[in-house]
Amino acid sequence: MTTASRRAAERRGHRAEFLAGALLRAKGYRVLDKRFRSPAGEIDLVVRRGKRIAFVEVKERATADDAARAVTPRQQARIARAAESWLARNAPHGDFEIGFDVVLISPRAWPMHIADAFRT
DSSP: OOOHHHHHHHHHHHEEEEEEEEHHTTTTEEEEEEEEEEETEEEEEEEEEEEEEEEHHHHHOOSHHHHHHHHHHHHHHHHHHHHHHHHHOOGGGTEEEEEEEEEEOOOOSSOETTTTTTOO
């Protein structure tokens, strides 16, 4: 992958995360963190609504089905490990309900939020 294509992919990723954040805010969520990185992995968005904290993976692909298939079991495990790291660093949130959500982004379609898309 060339430097230019890597930059373009990163711009698309930032745009997708912006759209996902806007959708979730419209649904009453508050964004607690963006692009959280730990040795275990990265979480695109950490959001809260009421007593629920969701670790959100954002996927942009040509179709929503392609985006959904891109959240592999291996990636789910990586997200769960990164979520443990986030929770350890943010102890006051330890007694919240925890969920793993996915926001699917595809051209000419509204972003699709799937709450509790997977369990660990």
